[in-house]
Amino acid sequence: METSFAITGKGYVIVAADTTAARSIVKMQIDQDKIKELSPHLLMAYSGEPGDTVQFAEYVERNIRLYQIRNLYPLRPAAAASWIRRSLAESLRSRNPYSVNLLLGGYDTSSHTPNLYWIDYLGTVVEVPFAAHGYGSYFALSLLDRYHDPEASLEEGLANLKRCIDEVAKRLVVNPGKYKVKVVDKDGIREVEI
Numbered sequence: 001m002e003t004s005f006a007i008t009g010k011g012y013v014i015v016a017a018d019t020t021a022a023r024s025i026v027k028m029q030i031d032q033d034k035i036k037e038l039s040p041h042l043l044m045a046y047s048g049e050p051g052d053t054v055q056f057a058e059y060v061e062r063n064i065r066l067y068q069i070r071n072l073y074p075l076r077p078a079a080a081a082s083w084i085r086r087s088l089a090e091s092l093r094s095r096n097p098y099s100v101n102l103l104l105g106g107y108d109t110s111s112h113t114p115n116l117y118w119i120d121y122l123g124t125v126v127e128v129p130f131a132a133h134g135y136g137s138y139f140a141l142s143l144l145d146r147y148h149d150p151e152a153s154l155e156e157g158l159a160n161l162k163r164c165i166d167e168v169a170k171r172l173v174v175n176p177g178k179y180k181v182k183v184v185d186k187d188g189i190r191e192v193e194i
Contacts, residue, residue: 002047003136009157012185013105018176039074042106049099077106077115089123140164
């Protein structure tokens, strides 16, 4: 019952993910952070099989950090999305594929643009203005399609996100509960309350 959303706007990307860790009908944790900060201007929300998600997120985080140490500059969002896609595609063709869905949001400090990538467990990657994964996506994507504005201010983007969270809470049989929300822009990554 995992749910994650991401929205781009004028100079920012908002990424939100529920904080519940559950298996079958059992809630195991209600304060899990499912958004990994990969670099100062790049973050990734992950969902899927519990063991795969944490292992793959840490693998991506360590390799992107290693790239930055070796080359003295961080990967740009498009390059990071391509590398993650290739890693998922390689794992898909192995004996132990990762069952992970990702939303990769970042701010490109070279071109001064926000980027959002929707990545699924098959290694499909698409740059999108808004995205969602999980059961909440059935309700949120239609709202985002109607109300998303690429020139929206941060406050308007957070209002759209709140609209999606409220709709999921109202319509989904099992309410995910709390959400962790992070924003990435020219100033870096920060957590916001919604």
